[in-house]
Structure formats: structure tokens, C-alpha cells
Amino acid sequence: MAQIELDLAHAYKPNPQVETDYALLPLKMSFRDGGAYALLGPSGCGKTTMLNIMSGLVVPSQGTVKFDGVDVTRSSPQERNIAQVFQFPVIYDTMTVAQNLAFPLKNRQVPADQIRKRVGQIAEMLDMSHQLDMRAAGLSADQKQKISLGRGLVRSDVSAVLFDEPLTVIDPHLKWQLRRKLKQIHHELKLTLIYVTHDQVEALTFADEVVVMTRGKAVQVGSAEALFERPAHTFVGHFIGSPGMNFLPAQAGGGVLTVQGQAVQVPQGLAVPEGALKLGIRPEYLQVSAVAEPGTLAAVVRQVQDVGTYQMVTCDAVGVVLKLRLTPQAQAPQVGAQVFLHVLGPHTCFYKNEELVA
């Protein structure tokens, strides 16, 4: 187990000039020993590159990787004592399930009785005890992936276990089960777990801290609550949440906020930064009034959808589409009706150049 510190950048091609040449832009980050982290971002954002740099499969083109303060930038995965599980199941075709699970231990000359004990534990944890003597090649994709997970977890002394979208091929109902298992394992073994995914639900339920990435940049590191309440970057607001945060371009000055030429009165006690802004309001926090109040903006209801667990109302405010979520019991406004939306409230975030300012 180890604290992992990154201070690096990576480009797959030589001599990177512009930002787009980089797979990972210069970043500084540290992962606490024993923490459960998720790297969250869309495809191609650099999360797998970051994972492979940590495991030692990729050497960063500049900067260092430190484990407990020791520079391991050029060390092999074996020297780092890292375990990693990949997106698609990797199994050794000619071996049985038990031999597959034992392989990482056998390669490290662990005594046979210890191997047997450990393989037994892992198999039990993954509900595979009855399959230990089966040939791995004959199993289904999710069974194979369970073997891959098992091989990642079988060594109890690893610095960290890295997961690269490990549940992609797994059935949804099993996904929940396995994710709970991983969480449980994390509590029991106190391993450092780093989990790459593009699924926010997966990231937010698995990790204590989520690293949100886009275009080779880590834009925010924080708990699920922080990412939801105070997205540090408009990308985080947009990416986290379903639907994502509403953004409203505005101009503030002298206690008045102007949205597309329409003035919004700033409620008392609310500090609004000056200049060109972007307001960010979560659909969950966007309140509706029938009459104009301080902090509201006039809008027309365009669509009301009942999604089962909530109702989604789509409004048009001076040409900007705003979405809000209502409980299934709430009385939804009529389509075509004029409503007033509380765009300035306690949960409203303010952005300048896509970065959170207040």
C-alpha cells in the first residue's frame, strides 16, 4: 500500500507543441493510501492513460510518479507491486479458474498452501467456489471478468488496485452486486482502489473521491456532494447529474443582473460577482413561481415529461433552454404557460471562463 503522487504530463507522439498533442496535460495529483478513487470522464479524456502511467504500463513523457515519496517513474508494474483489471476480460485460456486466480501468486513464488487459501477466499468473495476446477475458457464473459477481478484482488500486499472500466461487459444486475463487493473489499482490506469509468453513477457510488477529467485535464477532485453542489468547472456541472446543470449567460453590475437583455433583480443577501458570468443551476434546485419575484426570470414551458421517478420540465427563458426536475407528486405547469424561474438562489453557482468564481 502506498500514497501515490503524480506530477507529470504525457503525450503519445514526440515533441508535443499544442494542447491537443497531449493525452494528459501537466497535472499534480495525489492519491491517499487506502482511499477509493474514481477517474471519471468521457472517452478519450486521458483517464486510461493516467491509470496506465500509475501502473507502469506507460512511462510519462515528462514528470514523475512517486509511491510513498519514492520515484517509480521508470519502474515496471511488478516493481511497483500494482494490480490492474482491464476493460475486457483477460483470462489464460488453458488454465482452470483456480489456476487463473493463482497465477499472480505463483509468479511471485508464494508457497502453495498460502496460494490455495487465498484463492479459496477470493473465489468465495466472488461466488466462484463451485467453479474453481472448470476451464476458464468455457465461461461466459461476465464470469471471465470476475476471474480478472479476482486476479486483481488476489494479492493482499499490493500498492494499489487499478480498475479500467471493469464492469463494461457485466450485466446490469450483476454490476450493482460486484460494485458492492468491491466496496466491501475496500473496507475489509483497506487497499487503495482507483477506478476508471465514464459512468457517473458508477463513479459516485464507488468512490470516496472522484477525479473528473476532460481533454487531458483533471478539472475537479472531490466527493460526490462537492461535484454536485459546487462543480468547479462548467464541464463538471454538465457531466455530473441527469440531466446536467443548466447554464445561463449573464452580465452583472451595480446590483443588477442582465440575462439576454432582460434584467433580473438580485435578492437581498446574495452576493453576485461583477462582469460577464455564466449562472449554473442544477435542475433539482430550479424553483418555479407563478408570479415574478426577486431573482426570477420569465420563461415559457415547452415540454413536461414524466420519467417515472421524477417529472422533467423543459422551459425556454429568453432563448435559453432550462430544465428542471419535479417530484412525481408535484403539480407540473401546463405546456405553453408562462412561469418564473428562480435563477438566483442559494444553490446558484457563478462561472467566469468556465471556472467557478462564487
Next chain:
Amino acid sequence: MNPTEKPVNQKAWWLVLPVLLCVAFSAILPLMTVVNYSVQDIISPERRVFVGTEWFAAVMRDEELHGALWRQLQFSLAVLAVEIPLGIALALSMPAQGWKSSAVLVLVALSLLIPWNVVGTIWQIYGRADIGLLGHTLQALGFDYSYTGDPVHAWFTVLIMDVWHWTPLVALLAFAGLRSIPDAYYQAARIDGASKFAVFRYIQLPKMREVLMIAVLLRFMDSFMIYTEPFVLTGGGPGTATTFLSQYLTQKAVGQFDLGPAAAFSLIYFLIILLLCFVLYNWMQSLGTAHKEHAHA
């Protein structure tokens, strides 16, 4: 499945017809001609006598043929024993990507582009003591090498010629098999701390199984039917040292015009190849699946 769920439609047979016709004219009819010859004694085009299995019985007692068959089996097994490991080793040492990979691929494939009789001629000259590079060098080194005089030298020269000619085929097939292994397998092996040998034993070899099966069958069949190269190189000699089955058969059919025995043996020859391929195929199929019965128990 319940057959009543699907309407019966026999029109699809028409779609199979072209293939049936092609196969009939290209394989079945010629084969039946051979079957026809094998059960008759053809004295002249007008006079023929039905002899039943007499030719088959005669062929089975033919000592010369036993010798040729034995030589053939030894030769084909030697070909497999040398070419398959050598081909795999070659494929493993070939560069995987970039211009070097393309260059090496072309270089390796070069010998496959040479016609059989030219290969024979090349080696015939190459091995000559007076003007051949190989023969002359060996002579100069004090080794009394002569593929025309010494049966052992002749046998090994034919073997080495075949290895030179056909190992690239095995290498190309193995190379294709290696390239189809996803990177994640190598990455996982690095994470699992696998040695180079373990990577070969547990990832590369199992993943190459399918292409290696093709390579083994192709090389077995081809070497079992080898004709042109030894014919050009040694003419089957010295003595009968390099007279393999095809050449023996040709001598019988074309040289002595014994059509009946030649046809009878052709059929036996065909069945031997079929049988050995069947055995090889099933043996290799079972290699990777040895635990299967256990899994279902």
C-alpha cells in the same frame, strides 16, 4: 425446435446446385475414374477385365511401396518437427510494426514465391561441389558432402530444402496469430508478473493454436505429397533414398504404365492422408481442451 413453425421450402437446393456441379466435375468424376481403373485390368482400350480387389492386394504386398511409405512418413514427421518450432521462433523474433515489419515480411515470404521446380534447380546447383556455394564450402571445410552419392546427404538436403522453402509459411501463419492477440493480454501478464516463458506458454501458444493447426495440416499434406523438388534435385536417388510416395506412384503410372496398381494405390494414398489429417486434427483439438470433461463433471 418444432418443425411446423417453419414452412418447408426445398427451393434452396437450387442454390446448392452450382457447387454440386463444380465439385462433381472437379473432384468426384476424376476420382471415380481412378476408382474405375483400380478395379480393372486394362490391356488395351478395347480389352478390359474386371479384377475386383486384386490390385489393392498386390499393392499392399509391394515391398518397394512399403519402403517408399516408410521414407515418406519419416520425411513428413521430420518436416513438421523442424518447420513448426522454427516457424514459431521466426514469428516471435519478427518486428511487430513499422517499416521493419513490412520489410521482414516481404523478405520472409520470398521463398514462397519461387516455383517448385526452380527451388529444386536452385538447390541442385547450390549443393554441387564444383560450382555450388554450399557444396563447395562444405568440401573446402573437409566435409565429404555429396547429395548425389550419399543417401543420408541426399535425404538431409531434401529436408533442408523443404525447410528453407516452407518454414516461412509457418512463420507467416504464426505471425498472423501473434498479431491478433490484444495488447491487454500482454499488459495483464506484466501486471501478473509473468515471465517471458509464461507469456509464451499461457498466452501466445494457446492463442496461436488455431493457426498452428492450419500450419501443421498444410505442411503435413504438402510434404506427404512432395514430388517436384526431390525429383529435380535427386531424381529419387541415390538408389531409392529420396523416392517418396508421389514419385513412386508416378513411376508406376507413367513410367511403367501400370494403371491398375497405380490407381489402387492412389486411393490408398488419399485415404492415408485423410486418416492422418483426421488424427492430427483431433489430437491438436484436444490439446487445449484437456480439462473439458473435468469441467462438466
